[in-house]
Amino acid sequence: MRRWPRLLLTGALVLAGLAGAQFTFTKLNLAGQQVQSVDLYGAEYASQVTLGDLLDVKRDGSLVRVTGLGHVLLLPLDEDQVRATTDFNTVQLDAQRVQARTATWVNGNIYLPLDTLARGLGAAYQKGKFTLPTRTLQNVSSRAGKDTDRLVLDLSRDVTVRDELKGTVLRIILKGTVGQTQRYTTRGAFIPYADVKQEGENTVVSFTLPQNSGYRVYPVVRQGGTRIVVDVGPGIPNDTPVLMERLAKPLIVLDPARVEGLGKDVTLEVARRSAELLTKAGWQVKLTREQGSALPLNEKLRLARASDVYLALDLGRFPKTTRGGVTVYENTGRSPAKFVNALRNGTENPPLGSLAVGDMGATRRLSELLRGELKGSGVTARQDSVARMLTLSETAQAALLLEVGWAGNAQDRANLGTEARMQALSVSVARSVATYLTARANNASQVASAGAGVTP
Template sequence: MGTFVGRLVSRAGMVLLLVGAGLAGAQYAFTQFSLAGRSVQSVTLYGAEYAGTGTLSRLVAVTESDGVARVDGLGHVLLLPIDEDRQRATTAYNTVQLDALRVKAPTATRVDGKLLIPLATLARGLGATYAPGQFSLAPAVLSGVSSLAGKQSDRLVFTLNRNVTVREELVGNALRLTLVGASASTRNYTTRGAFVPRVQVTGDAGGARVTLPLPGGSGYRVFTVQDTNGARVVLDLGPGIPLSVPALLAQVRRPLIVLDPASIPGRAQDVTLEVARSAAELLTRAGWQVRLTRTTAGSTETSARADLARQSDVFVSLDLGRFPGVSRSGVTLYEFAGQSPDAVVNAYRQAQAAPFVSQVVSGAGSSRALSNLLRGELKSGGVTAAQQAQSRLLLLGEAPKAALLLELGWPQNEADQGRLADPNRTGQMATALARAVATYLTARANAGQS
């Protein structure tokens, strides 16, 4: 045989590559297998079937470090050494770790630089059913909910026939758990607990959704217990559980709206404060939590305003146009453009996929969504507003979520001066602001965000 021989054979829909190099040969085939009812690509090495990390991404997350592939999914962790010798990787002489158990099984390897995971080992670690060409998981079913009352915390146990991924969300004053992919009957449960009196279970396409009230001052923890009969998701909740959620998440339970009326010296009418007060009154009456950066004439320290901005779920500054010699008029909505001056906010925004991050910060899209809502409300009241993005609005940059500057008009313009003095006009603007903010926060809460 020469130093390199290649043959390409097509047989029964299979493309087989035989490559010889020196004394040893590397043999693999591109094949198809069924994963959760979908036909996807696999690679067969020396009779062992493998799949790439992209193919498996809907089922598990695969990372690699120091020559080991880590597979996370359905509550399991698999550690597979990466053996660059493909033939050796396919044998049962490799030691892999499936959760806490070390076993002999085929391990991870590479083809053309791409990391591959052995399907037989993956199925064994996840509790799936596998045969060549077929990889399936038994449908996850939430079969029961039980409770136990304690002095300082309550325990809820959700029984399933197999492990699932559990997602946690804080929505207003409620905790929501999603048992991903699990089916469940929609019903309400009354518990024996003092801190969690009721639980709502809803079955939908994404999985079983568990919603329960989260009392003030209570912490919680979620963990999974596996046994030969399935899995149990355990939730402990109550004042006896330390608060493990970062302090930055405290406002998630009840969104904070901060209105920031600019102080403009030399004006008899404090129109920014009037509009802010009226909007705050409307929002407060509707049950929202509102803070003003000032409530009387005079200015507030910038540091104090910035501190409130950092705590806000919605931050709206109200100002008047006041560049000397500029001939402008009308209402303008400004959004902040660029990176936040707060390094913590930037760090969270760069980790949007991590748990709870969407509860802590949001991107530019949230400010634009609020701006569009406010612009629509203003238009309904007969007020046309322009939209602009500015990088010099640093106070808006301190806000981790939706933030706007509402420029009410230009006092040096005669027409605007008349509009700013009209209580009907300023009342319309306050109503538009209150409606837009309430609509924005309600939509986010309904979408499972804060």
């Protein structure tokens, strides 16, 4: 019985402690989402968990590190709630130290002051509403150097940045950012001007990349926003020559299958004629065999892996079949290379990865071009798919099988014996391949003007 007074006294002290912690639960509009916050001694706080979808909040000893929107904030973690809610605490907002409210504990959880967060992140805040700043391109400035020019893009907050080369034009894409359309002139020799345009939800800054110049793009955190720096000039190493060479001088591989008993080697004849047209137009072409010789399988597979277009030519052969006509087969099988599959599936996305590995859309585009050229020459071609052809599966770029007819079909044999059909097949192959590679070069990246060919 004597224990009851002590228990009652302990309970009273606990209740007194809770009563002394003057906070109430409130509602907060956090960047458009309704969440819970607390009013602690007149200041509004939100928990680490609540802020977790917007910011990276981590405890680092006696400090709380807040990372997000292009900023890093360091707030002391004070167990004294009353002291934490005063503005006599020293907190660090990026590189600046200021007096403001700081982090504290509430019911065993870390809570952070919303006014301090807004101040450090450049957000708008009033009690019950925390609004993120709009992603805005605020200013474009430049600096000229001896062998490098610098373009500086000042932004209101962090943005996702992507750079791409189209032809000789370098495009800096600022995702989800608003910018004013105009041209900025500079005093630089390597970036004389830069154009800013709004493309949908993105702002694009573009300029011509000088010959023999490299570039680099990187972010810099500053007080009140984020800065994207672009350095351009011969002083920057050009670290993409191998991939660019694939656009400047792509490799076309024609692989004619040997078919006996037709009187003439029709697949080789079509391949030879196509190769001659493409070579005269300036393209690089390899054949996997000639009349009396053929490459071994390993060498053929090596060419397939190195090719930008791989086109196998064959005749359908199946006993007692009634099939006939021309068919274009698209490769749909998985590659034996995990890296190729990862790029095609989107699980890996390295810079300029599309130049190393083409997606299945590349094969489809080439197929459509080839069938269109054949149709224009009076030849109807069906479209089909093939998944288990070794050479096609080894390719990382566009790969097709052109079935020029069926060996057992009398009409097909008669057609293939005419000059008109051989010319239609050869010209269609050459023109479709050249059109596909020209479009890829124009749309994908920088092209060396002397390296690429033209359409035959």
